[in-house]
Amino acid sequence: MLAKGIEIADENVPRLCEAVWSVQVSHRQPEQIIASIEDLLERVVASPSLVSAGLESFAGAQFRPFMASLSRWRLLFVQMLISLQGGMLLEPVRKRLLSPNGCVDFNVDILLAVVSTVAVCCKGGTSLLTDFLHELLAQVFSAPVRPQDNPSETMPDLAAILDDSSVSQDVDFEDPDYDVKVKSWQLRHAILIARQLSVEDERITGFSYQQWWIAKFSTSPFQSKGGVIASRRGVAFLATHLLSLLPHEHTATFLRTQISSVPFWAQRSEDGTSEEEGWLDLWRDYADIGKGRLAELRVGIG
Numbered sequence: 001m002l003a004k005g006i007e008i009a010d011e012n013v014p015r016l017c018e019a020v021w022s023v024q025v026s027h028r029q030p031e032q033i034i035a036s037i038e039d040l041l042e043r044v045v046a047s048p049s050l051v052s053a054g055l056e057s058f059a060g061a062q063f064r065p066f067m068a069s070l071s072r073w074r075l076l077f078v079q080m081l082i083s084l085q086g087g088m089l090l091e092p093v094r095k096r097l098l099s100p101n102g103c104v105d106f107n108v109d110i111l112l113a114v115v116s117t118v119a120v121c122c123k124g125g126t127s128l129l130t131d132f133l134h135e136l137l138a139q140v141f142s143a144p145v146r147p148q149d150n151p152s153e154t155m156p157d158l159a160a161i162l163d164d165s166s167v168s169q170d171v172d173f174e175d176p177d178y179d180v181k182v183k184s185w186q187l188r189h190a191i192l193i194a195r196q197l198s199v200e201d202e203r204i205t206g207f208s209y210q211q212w213w214i215a216k217f218s219t220s221p222f223q224s225k226g227g228v229i230a231s232r233r234g235v236a237f238l239a240t241h242l243l244s245l246l247p248h249e250h251t252a253t254f255l256r257t258q259i260s261s262v263p264f265w266a267q268r269s270e271d272g273t274s275e276e277e278g279w280l281d282l283w284r285d286y287a288d289i290g291k292g293r294l295a296e297l298r299v300g301i302g
Helices: 010-024 030-045 055-060 073-080 086-097 108-121 125-141 158-165 180-199 209-217 232-248 252-260 278-298
Strands: none
Touching: 010 030, 010 073, 030 073, 030 086, 030 108, 055 232, 073 108, 086 108, 086 125, 108 125, 108 180, 125 180, 125 209, 125 232, 180 209, 180 232, 209 252, 232 278, 252 278
């Protein structure tokens, strides 16, 4: 086992880098070297301290561009990239976040360092990350398979999708096939990843948080890799969990983007169409309360 006996901790990153370098210059077969490094990467990503699933960790996330990062972990990941491709570096994060078991206990610093390294140091890194984000959000919101993705499938029935529009404010989403806890963790991590990607040099990544947010949440889900909210129920879910994050929002630019970008289904709804439009009330509540939180951030409160 590579780096056996070395604790996965920030202060031990130099020793971990040395262990990776030592196996890279060894006489092992290339596939053995890659396997050893991938095993170490899995253990690093699985490091459970400061779990990012918690709201406190979400609030404490520090988004810094690669060149300004204070994280030692990026040094380790850059060392690993001598032997690994960008997709390999991202794979442990991808597997854990897409797991139906919801095993998402990441160290925030490590998670953001992986994202930053892939975005800046890997060819096609932005595409790797945005494709992964789309896949993750599609799983969260159960976005329909599109004909472009699977030619054997037909376009989803819009009438059937609209049947779930009467979602009340007290809906608990306790469908046995819809694990709210896992979906919430996945959504929270998708937001963390997108925010980290957005602070990188846009000349390198070509990524904008505002453009991404609009493309994913305010665009029709019936376009290839377009929006991910496949029903009005999805608007209720998004609003509910964004509301839970409001006290932990500390960056005005991110929050302003979210409250000013009306979800796709809300754009299509007429004011006062039905007393059963609880899903729309949830979004309006989020937008109204979000404006108050945004005002607090602008004057330096919280």
